[in-house]
Amino acid sequence: MGKIIAIANQKGGVGKTTTAINLSSGLTYQGKSVLLVDLDPQANATHGLLSLGESYQENSYTVMMEEADIRKAIVHKEQPKMDILPSNMSLAGAELVMDKIDPGKEALLKNQLAKVQEEYDFIIIDCPPSLGLLTTNALTAADSVLIPVQCEYYALEGVTQLLLTIRLVQKTYNPALRIEGILLTMFDIRTKLSVEVSKEVRQNFVRQVYQIAIPRNVKLSEAPSRSLSIFEYDPKCSGAQAYQQLTEELIKRNKRG
Numbered sequence: 456m457g458k459i460i461a462i463a464n465q466k467g468g469v470g471k472t473t474t475a476i477n478l479s480s481g482l483t484y485q486g487k488s489v490l491l492v493d494l495d496p497q498a499n500a501t502h503g504l505l506s507l508g509e510s511y512q513e514n515s516y517t518v519m520m521e522e523a524d525i526r527k528a529i530v531h532k533e534q535p536k537m538d539i540l541p542s543n544m545s546l547a548g549a550e551l552v553m554d555k556i557d558p559g560k561e562a563l564l565k566n567q568l569a570k571v572q573e574e575y576d577f578i579i580i581d582c583p584p585s586l587g588l589l590t591t592n593a594l595t596a597a598d599s600v601l602i603p604v605q606c607e608y609y610a611l612e613g614v615t616q617l618l619l620t621i622r623l624v625q626k627t628y629n630p631a632l633r634i635e636g637i638l639l640t641m642f643d644i645r646t647k648l649s650v651e652v653s654k655e656v657r658q659n660f661v662r663q664v665y666q667i668a669i670p671r672n673v674k675l676s677e678a679p680s681r682s683l684s685i686f687e688y689d690p691k692c693s694g695a696q697a698y699q700q701l702t703e704e705l706i707k708r709n710k711r712g
């Protein structure tokens with residue numbers, strides 16, 4: 456059974472999508488089969504890997520609403536070799552419609568992923584920057600949640616709120632949900648702030664924090680414009696090395712059980 460990891464933080468611009476794309480890709484280079492689920496109406500993961508022009512009429516939203524078959528909606532990409540359940544703008548109104556489904560509105564994604572979970576080693580969910588019903592669906596479907604934290608002022612603001620949401624989902628819908636880890640992103644060794652923030656996060660969350668911090672690296676922001684992960688775009692850059700290390704660390708932690 457594939458492990459389902461939600462990448463969540465209700466703050467925008469902290470590196471969720473960049474991590475979703477490059478962790479998914481990193482896992483495929485380790486021989487794992489991966490499905491990347493784009494649950495953000497902004498569809499950044501979708502457009503960072505697939506063609507910009509396309510609007511994907513069958514997507515994570517129509518699948519959750521049972522208007523499309525998940526197997527038909529999934530797009531197969533060759534480079535990097537992974538499957539993608541795309542998103543499109545229709546997800547923007549999703550929460551309003553989904554909210555009326557009762558009971559079971561929080562388990563729409565879980566029910567659909569269950570149909571394909573056996574076919575993958577990992578299913579990575581890229582969450583939107585909010586703690587609404589879409590993120591609740593991701594947390595209900597997931598085995599664990601990976602939290603990117605940007606090395607900036609107020610980095611921890613919001614993480615407390617996210618942890619409360621996680622606890623609530625554990626209590627009501629998904630008692631087995633675990634914290635996969637906290638990932639420091641956009642780390643810049645030259646700035647005092649980055650160093651201070653990373654110190655603070657490591658003091659607060661100790662072993663939950665990944666050893667590797669993802670450095671600020673412009674190549675990471677360029678790769679999506681070519682529909683590539685960092686491993687095809689520039690495999691030698693510091694961003695690629697860091698995401699490679701994250702992938703290895705994550706696999707190692709999962710072996711330890």
Ligand SMILES: Nc1ncnc2c1ncn2[C@@H]1O[C@H](COP(=O)(O)OP(=O)(O)O)[C@@H](O)[C@H]1O
Nearest residue numbers: 467468469470471472473641670671672675676
């Ligand atoms: N380590 C990094 N170095 C440089 N730019 C980055 C890095 N991580 C993300 N970015 C850029 O920062 C912006 C926000 O990142 P993104 O992954 O989209 O965040 P989120 O999904 O949390 O909103 C994007 O333009 C992305 O390309």
Ligand SMILES: [Mg+2]
Nearest residue numbers: 471472495499
């Ligand atoms: Mg995003």
